[in-house]
Amino acid sequence: MTTTTSEKKKIDIDHHVQKGIEYHELGALEQATHQFRIAAKEGSPIGMLLYGLSLRHGWGCRANSTLAFQYLQKAAEHAVDGLQKSSEGKTKMDALLQSRKGELVLAIYELGVSFDQGWGTARSRETAFYYFKIAAQLGDADAQNEVGRCYYDGYGTKKDVYQAAKYYRLAAAQGRGLMGNSWIYKSKYDSVASTVDDEHDKSSSSSNKS
Template structure:
């Protein structure tokens, strides 16, 4: 079961796995790896049954991938090379092989949600994003108990599952905000944005601030909105045109 936003208790400010860049509530091309808008269009039905990816550029694996983490790394290479059908092939394997890995589930969910190299399926994408969050909660619990997370998912760093959880929670919030694979619910979106924002995610901080400033799914609260905008700016977000957030009446 996906963790309730109000019951996720984690340390704040985990290291970000994403490059810093302003978030856009209305972007339909949001990417964990920020592909350009010139990315190839979806290819339609793509079961990958007989698909044999060609090496991305000069990056040819020395051995065949055999673990979810290895499939993930290949998926990332293809994704960054803009070979989306190939990246989708490996992200799906990373999400499913040997129980899958959380980041693989996250990337497969985003791939399905936006139709990157496969048939667009927002409902299935939402399912995989929630599974990514559940996976990260499980991994984080094991890491805190001193168990070998690497044996389960491929990571021994407690901050990796924590960061993975933040990313997944934010993306679930995006699904609720836009109605991607789930009934649109701005109030629920804010619940997830708030959790991710409290955990230090700059994109979530900006999106939560936007909702608060504009009364999207909540009562307008420009003072709290300013607080979250300032928090995002501290992490490198742009404050161009945002002079109002520094006014005394919006501080304290």
């Protein structure tokens, strides 16, 4: 199948992301951020995520929480659109985005963190919970722990220890259980166990397909 000009451009953009990651792992943060910026400016959702995180933390650039939030928000919007695409009739870029599903879900989680901490935007418990829950339902273990915390503390949502146990169990099933959380395995919370197993299986199946 012949690669179209548009597909080739998108694959070239991903090359900037890959180079940026390589530079980042070598500790060459300025070069890494430069590559992420190029990819972000060209519309790469993953480039937007990584450039946004670079701006938030000041990795190889001057920290700018407001601009970081803008890029993370764009990345999350693209992530939601990309993850909702049908698996049928994929272009090469669609397949590439699916292979990077974890990073796209991370964009949604990081947007939740922005609202949770008030980084670059007004702090909002309810909005933070909203994005954490989307990322949690898409299989992100850190987001699952955050949703568990929100339900347990009544943070941005109504307090519900049964739902808290459910999401904490989902995170634990991925090896991200929290110390001191043995209470979630009490028999009175077993009613959520089957739901947890079902959601964990769906997450694993989705990851295997990507």
